[in-house]
Structure formats: structure tokens, C-alpha cells
Amino acid sequence: MAVHAIDDEDASLRELCPPTLDGFKPEQIAHQYRTAALIALSMDNFLVHHDLNTLEAILLLIYAINHWEGLEYSWILLGMAQNIGMSLHCNVDPTIRLETVNYIDLERRSRCWAGILLLHTNQAMSYPDINLSSFSTGKTRMPAIVNDTDIQENTISTPKSRITQMSVMQYKLEISQLSSRICSHLSTQTSLSREAVANFDAEILAQQQQWDSAFLVNGSPSVLEASSHAYWCILQLYAHQLYLILYRPIRHSSTAPAESHSSDLSREKCVKSGET
Numbered sequence: 001m002a003v004h005a006i007d008d009e010d011a012s013l014r015e016l017c018p019p020t021l022d023g024f025k026p027e028q029i030a031h032q033y034r035t036a037a038l039i040a041l042s043m044d045n046f047l048v049h050h051d052l053n054t055l056e057a058i059l060l061l062i063y064a065i066n067h068w069e070g071l072e073y074s075w076i077l078l079g080m081a082q083n084i085g086m087s088l089h090c091n092v093d094p095t096i097r098l099e100t101v102n103y104i105d106l107e108r109r110s111r112c113w114a115g116i117l118l119l120h121t122n123q124a125m126s127y128p129d130i131n132l133s134s135f136s137t138g139k140t141r142m143p144a145i146v147n148d149t150d151i152q153e154n155t156i157s158t159p160k161s162r163i164t165q166m167s168v169m170q171y172k173l174e175i176s177q178l179s180s181r182i183c184s185h186l187s188t189q190t191s192l193s194r195e196a197v198a199n200f201d202a203e204i205l206a207q208q209q210q211w212d213s214a215f216l217v218n219g220s221p222s223v224l225e226a227s228s229h230a231y232w233c234i235l236q237l238y239a240h241q242l243y244l245i246l247y248r249p250i251r252h253s254s255t256a257p258a259e260s261h262s263s264d265l266s267r268e269k270c271v272k273s274g275e276t
Helices: 010-015 024-045 051-068 075-087 101-127 167-188 194-215 228-252 259-273
Strands: none
Touching: 024 051, 051 075, 051 101, 075 101, 101 167, 101 228, 167 194, 167 228, 194 228, 228 259
């Protein structure tokens, strides 16, 4: 993923470029590294022998494939990652049955499972017929909203900063749970309830207001922290994708409310989110 952040004219591309490639295009170099990662996993016999290192590598690989090649190319790997995560008990809170835990190991497992949930959310938001209700977080321990430096083997300290390295993950998990409920509703209902749509709309708006409070300064991007605005923009993409998922069926469904106000509102929401 880092290769794509390098300018095409950067001299470091020559150092990163495998000898089998002619030219230094970041896309080709990144593809070669992804291929090498898959070969390394295969040579390690990861389908039989796997640990947290294996799972973390697969999740990073899936993220890169999703981002640069397309979600449809990572379905199989995501299914493998989910099953490996379950075999490593990443989806179960060990603090329920253990008196002492290694918090570094615990957080790695929690973050891996959170990553699996988010990757599935990306799939569901692109293919709304997917029902994620089976991914219940009831017995799952979600990652602590802290910085890496706050985590020691025997304790997790209270973060000194209001926004931590895991804040974006927290907001993504919240929108993931909302996305799951919206997609589940749309995949099981034969008609759209105006009340349900209004409630979901209000929940999305509430999420956006949280992001504004966390990452903007008086409603505007911070000139001192460009990364905060980048995080805000990424989260907004999730919100507007959910608006499209929520309102497009109203625009195209024969069961849509006949009132012109509802139709106009749906059109306005779709246009605004589509332009974002």
C-alpha cells in the first residue's frame, strides 16, 4: 500500500522495483509485492499452520486488493480470514474465562476481528443483499480506543489524547453495526417503511455529527492536522454510501410512498450523496 503513496518520479521506486519488471509504475510494483505475499503465505502452508501474524498479513493483503483491484477479488481470502480468526478465538472475549491475560495479545486479536468485520462491511455496502446479522458482537471484545503506547502486557492505560490511533476504527465499527442493520432491513423487507427510513437517516446523521466534533474545528478542517480531515472524509464516504443504499430503493420501488415530498427528499439525498 505504501508504494501507491510514492510519486511516480521518486527515485525510491527504482529501489523497490523487482528485477523482473521493466519500468517503475507503482501499480505494477504493488501488484508484484501482493503476488509475492500470496506466494509467501502459500509456502508457509497458511491454510493448515497459522497464527496472528498470518491473520494480520492476510487482512492487510485483503485491504490492498480491495483498494486497488476491487472487492470482488478478495471474497475467498476474506472467508479464509474469518475462519482463521475464529480458529484463533479472535471473535471471543477471553477475559470472560481467564483471570490473567496478555493485553498486547488480546488487543491484536480484537483488532484482527474488528478488521474482519470492517472488511465484511465494505462488501455489504457494495452488495446490499448481504446480511451481516450473523456477525453479532455480543461475545466479542472490541478493541480498546487507545494508542499503541498505552498497551502493556499486564494493563491498558488511559490515553492522554482525546483522539487516539483507534478512534477512526471505533467510528468505523459503529457505522459498520448501523450498516449491518440497514442492509438486514432492506434484504428482509418486501416494502420500505417510511418510519424505518427516517430512523436510519437520523442515526447516520448522528454519526456524522460525532465525526464533525472529533475531526473538525468549528465545522472546518484543521490547518494543523491534515490527517484529521482525511479521516473525516473517509468516514463521510461510508455515510453517503449508506444514504444511497437507504434511499435508492425508494426512488426505484413501486412500493415507494406516493407523496411528492418523500420522492423529492429521496432524490435530493441520492443526488447529494452521489456527488460526494
